[in-house]
Amino acid sequence: MLRAVAGGRALLLSALLCRLAAADNPELPTAVNITWSSINFKTILRWQPKPSGYFYTVEILGKTSDTKKKCIRTEETECDVTDVLKNVKETYTAHILSVTSSRMDNFEEPPYAVSEEFTPYNQTVLGKPEIQNYTQKGSKLNVVFQDPLTPYTFPNGSFQSIRDIFQHDLEYRLYYWKDQSSGKKDATTKSHTFELSVDSSKNYCFYIQGIIPSRRENRNGQESVVLCTSVGRNILDEYGAEVFIIIAVIAIVVITLAIVLPVILCKRKKAKAAREKEPLNGV
Ligand SMILES: *[C@@H]1O[C@H](CO)[C@@H](O)[C@H](O)[C@H]1NC(C)=O
Ligand SMILES: *[C@@H]1O[C@H](CO)[C@@H](O)[C@H](O)[C@H]1NC(C)=O
Numbered sequence: 239m240l241r242a243v244a245g246g247r248a249l250l251l252s253a254l255l256c257r258l259a260a261a262d263n264p265e266l267p268t269a270v271n272i273t274w275s276s277i278n279f280k281t282i283l284r285w286q287p288k289p290s291g292y293f294y295t296v297e298i299l300g301k302t303s304d305t306k307k308k309c310i311r312t313e314e315t316e317c318d319v320t321d322v323l324k325n326v327k328e329t330y331t332a333h334i335l336s337v338t339s340s341r342m343d344n345f346e347e348p349p350y351a352v353s354e355e356f357t358p359y360n361q362t363v364l365g366k367p368e369i370q371n372y373t374q375k376g377s378k379l380n381v382v383f384q385d386p387l388t389p390y391t392f393p394n395g396s397f398q399s400i401r402d403i404f405q406h407d408l409e410y411r412l413y414y415w416k417d418q419s420s421g422k423k424d425a426t427t428k429s430h431t432f433e434l435s436v437d438s439s440k441n442y443c444f445y446i447q448g449i450i451p452s453r454r455e456n457r458n459g460q461e462s463v464v465l466c467t468s469v470g471r472n473i474l475d476e477y478g479a480e481v482f483i484i485i486a487v488i489a490i491v492v493i494t495l496a497i498v499l500p501v502i503l504c505k506r507k508k509a510k511a512a513r514e515k516e517p518l519n520g521v
């Protein structure tokens with residue numbers, strides 16, 4: 239009987255202690271909707287909801303590397319994790335910890351949410367290639383472009399391009415078509431130039447995108463701007479009809495002034511002459 243009471247008390251006490259501990263570290267919300275967004279190896283982790291009364295800390299876990307912390311006690315809902323994903327072929331997972339500012343965090347495992355896995359080499363999106371110059375001479379259309387750069391650097395400090403990282407896994411495709419027509423053709427290169435045979439009397443438009451044929455997802459990169467050549471265009475095509483209308487309006491105004499001004503001046507002169515005569519008449 240006595241033992242039962244004591245046992246009951248112990249139970250009550252432990253329940254109470256448990257409550258107290260919980261009150262000191264109430265169940266914090268954990269992150270949801272965690273997404274990786276990565277272009278040319280610049281990688282941002284985003285999640286929800288906005289914290290209120292607590293903070294987030296991001297831990298990046300690699301399969302073969304040590305866990306690294308980023309954005310410690312942040313009140314943001316995003317974190318640039320580019321510099322802890324340098325080993326681009328590694329597969330990473332992020333833990334988004336919900337932490338309070340109290341020292342309790344040091345002793346207790348804070349609640350956290352787990353992201354999907356992310357392998358930069360397989361998943362970063364290829365950014366827009368930059369077209370450097372292009373010429374259409376005779377039946378040859380030549381296009382020169384540049385590789386997008388990554389945030390990662392060589393030991394000498396210069397930025398690595400996506401080609402420095404992907405090497406032979408990377409190629410570029412150029413889509414081209416006769417201006418004002420819709421039939422697209424394409425060409426592929428592993429260098430920085432395209433040399434295409436085209437109809438010398440026609441204008442062509444084109445754009446470029448990076449491609450990693452071995453990928454299953456995100457195989458095609460972002461598209462560059464569309465550029466068009468301008469061979470054999472007449473001035474009207476080049477500048478558009480608007481310019482001609484403006485020039486015509488200006489011409490009409492000038493001609494009108496040229497006719498009207500002398501008339502006005504002439505009338506004024508006559509009026510002046512008449513006024514000058516008046517006093518004489520009055521005498
Ligand atoms: C998570 O995403 C879903 C769908 O986009 C949205 O309905 C939900 O509100 C998001 N959760 C939070 C906490 O914002
Ligand atoms: C592009 O520019 C470079 C240097 O400015 C020049 O050497 C090259 O011939 C140009 N290529 C084309 C296709 O115009």
Ligand SMILES: *[C@@H]1O[C@H](CO)[C@@H](O)[C@H](O)[C@H]1NC(C)=O
Nearest residue numbers: 391392393394395396397402
């Ligand atoms: C830095 O090193 C890389 C690779 O070794 C090389 O391609 C690049 O030209 C170098 N850049 C400078 C500015 O020396």
Ligand SMILES: *[C@@H]1O[C@H](CO)[C@@H](O)[C@H](O)[C@H]1NC(C)=O
Nearest residue numbers: 328329357359360452453454
């Ligand atoms: C990355 O892509 C390559 C080629 O598709 C594949 O062999 C490899 O298993 C992928 N790695 C991961 C972690 O998905």
